[in-house]
Amino acid sequence: MIGNFSFTRALPLLLTALLLPAWSMAQTAAQSATVARIPLLDQPALQSAKAPRSVLLAVTRAGERLVAVGERGIVLLSDDSGASWRQAKVPASVSLTSVQFVDAEYGWAVGHLGVVLHSTDGGETWSKQLDGIQAAQLALAAAQQSGDERLLKGAEWLVADGPDKPFLDLYFSDRRHGYIVGAYGLILRTTDGGASWQSWMGQVENPEGLNLYAIDAQGGELFIAGERGLLLRSSDAGQSFQALASPYEGSFFGLLSSRSGGLLAYGLRGNAWWSSDRGDSWQQLDTGLESALAAGIELADGSLLLASQSGELLLSDDSGRHFEHRRTHEGATVAAVEQAADGSLTSVGLGGLSARQEIQAAARP
Template identity: 50%
Template sequence: MQMKSGLTRTMVEMAVLLTLPFAVTGAHAEPELLVRPAIHDTRASNRVMLAISRAGERLVAVGEHGIILLSDDNGKTWTQASVPVSLTLTNVRFVDATNGWAVGHGGVVLHTVDGGKNWIKQLDGVQAAALVHEAAAAAAGEGGEDARRALAAADQLVADGPDKPFLDVYFADERRGLIVGAYGLAFATEDGGKHWRSISERIPNPQGLHLYSINVSGNELFIAGEQGSLFRATGGWESFTRIATPYAGTYFGSLVANNNAIVVFGLRGNIYRSGDAGQTWQKIDGGNTTTLTAGLRLPDGRLLLVNQAGQLLQSHDAGSSFRQLTLRSASALSGITQAADGSLVLSGVRGVTSVTLATQFAEQKQ
C-alpha cells in the first residue's frame, strides 16, 4: 500500500469529505470519541443514518455520533443500541440474527453478539496503523525500494493517528471477515475480529485509492472504489485482480445480477454494466446525474439503486436498463435493505424510512 505521505489532517479530512457522499463529520477522530459512548437521543431516528442491514428479522441502522438503531417491527419504530464510541459509523453487516459488525470513522470496528443491542470495540485507527507498520517493517527487512516506501507510508499512518475511516465490512461467517476504507486500507480476520491483519498489499492499488464497498456473489468478491477502481477476488481474499472499467470517477458500489452481469455505480449518476466478467462495459442511462450511493438485489432478481436526490432506480432486466422511482417525500439516501415483510427500508439524511415499493413511490418517466 502506498499512502499519500505528508498529508496534513485537514487535507485528509477534505479528501474523504469530497468523496464520501454522506460523511457529515470530519474524518479525523478526536481520541476521546473512541472511548466516549454514544449518547442516547430521543430524536435518534431522525439523525443522519449512513447504512442499514438485516439481522434475521431485525433491522439495524448506523450513522452519525455512533448512533445505532434497531427495529423489530419492519421499521415502524426504532430503539437505540448501546455503543461504546461517538464516532460516525459508515456501514454495518450481519452474518445471522445475532452476530454483526459495524465500521466507521477513526478506523473503528464494532462487534455485537446479541443482534445489535450491545456493541464492543474490536479495532480502532491507532491499532490498525500499528498493524500496517508491523507488516511494512517486516517487508522492509527483506530489502527493496517498494518495501522502503511502504514503511515510510506506514510511519506516516502511525503519525496521523486515528483519522482514516473504514467504509465497508463483510463477513463470510462468524470467523472470516474483511474491512476496507480510505487510502486503500484493508484488513482481514479469521477469528471473528479478535485479531486483524493488513491485506492492503494484496490489492493492486499502489495509489492508495479509497475503497468504498464490498459485494459478494457466489465465490467472487468485488471491491469498488475511487477513480474507477474495481477489484475481484475468487474463493477468498488472499489475491485480488484489478478489473479495468471505462469510468475515471468514483464507484460507491456494485451489484451482481442473477445472470452474473456486474453493475457498478457511483458519482454523478454513472452506471456501467458488464455481461462478460468485466472484459467489456456498457454505460447505462440512469436518467439523471445525481450521485448513486447504495444498491440492493431483491430475491426476485430486480436491482435497486438509491441516490442523493431521494430516488430509487429499478431494473427488471439484470441492469440493462433502469427506470426512476421517486419517494413522495424525498431526501438524500445512503442505504437500502428489504425488511422481513417485503417493504423497503432506507437510510439517509433524515434518518430511516420504511416504504412499500408498490404504493409509496411515484414512477418518473425518463
C-alpha cells in the first residue's frame, strides 16, 4: 500500500479509470507476475484480425486519422473516418489506456507497466520512451534530491513494487511539452518530447498519494482530476499544482474543457460538475444517470457529449449548463468517443469498435 491506495481500491483504474469489470484486474496482476518471465514491455503487440473486437480504451484524432488503443498493446488506425481499420506496429504488449496527438504526426500513448509510447508518423509505428521501472527510479531520484521524507518513502515503495505502474492519462501542449498521470499519485513531465522525463510528484499538492485519473488544459491553466474528489489546478504553466475545494467526495474519471471557457469534471454514479470560473466554484449537473460517466468530448458544432460506461449518451447544446439524455448506445460499453473528420462518431469499449451509424444515431434524435 502507498498513501491510501490499496489493491481493492485499484479496481477502477487497473485496466482503465472507467470501472471496467474485475477480470481486467486479474489480467493486470498476471502481467505483473509474469513480467520477469515474459518481457511484455519489449514484446511487440501481436497482429490479429480480432484486434477491432478486442478491449479498446481510448480513441483520438491524428489530423484526419482516427487512432484507437487498448489491451495487449493494440493500436488501430482509420483513414476513412472509422469505416475501416488496420493495426499499427507497437513494440510492447501491455494495455494502453490513453492516447493523444498534437498534430497529424506526433503522438503519445500511455498504459500499464508504466509504458509511454511515442509516434512521429501518425501512429503507423511506435517507440517506447518510458516504463514503470524507469518511472519509479525517476521518482526516487527526485525524492532524494528534495529531502521530503514522505516523497522518499513513497518512491522507495514504487521501486520495490516493480514495473506495474499504470499511467491513465496524458496532456501535451505541443511536440515538446507534456505530462502523464496515473496511479499512486504518479505524475511526470517532459520538455523535450519525451526524450527525458522528470518526476513531478513533489510539485503537486497530493499528500495522500491519491490516484490521478485525468489531466486537461483550459484557458492557459492545467487541471487534474482524481480519486476521492481530488481536483488540482496549475496557474503557473505547470510548475506547480494546487488542490481546489472539491464539491464531491467520489472519484472524478474525466475532465472536459470547452471552447466557451467552461470546465466539466465527471465520474462515479453519473456525477458531473461544471465550472465557469477556472475551478473556483462548481455547479452540479442533473444527468439522471447512476452509472459512471466514462467519456466526454466537444463536437465540431460546440455541443458537448458525455457517455456512461453503460452506453448512455448525454448531449448539451448550451455550453455544458444542461445535458439532455439521448438514446442509449445499445449493447455498447463505452470507454471513449471521438468525432471523425467527416463529423461521424466512433466509440470504443469492452467490445472493441462500435459502428459509426449506431453511435451517431444514439447521439442525435
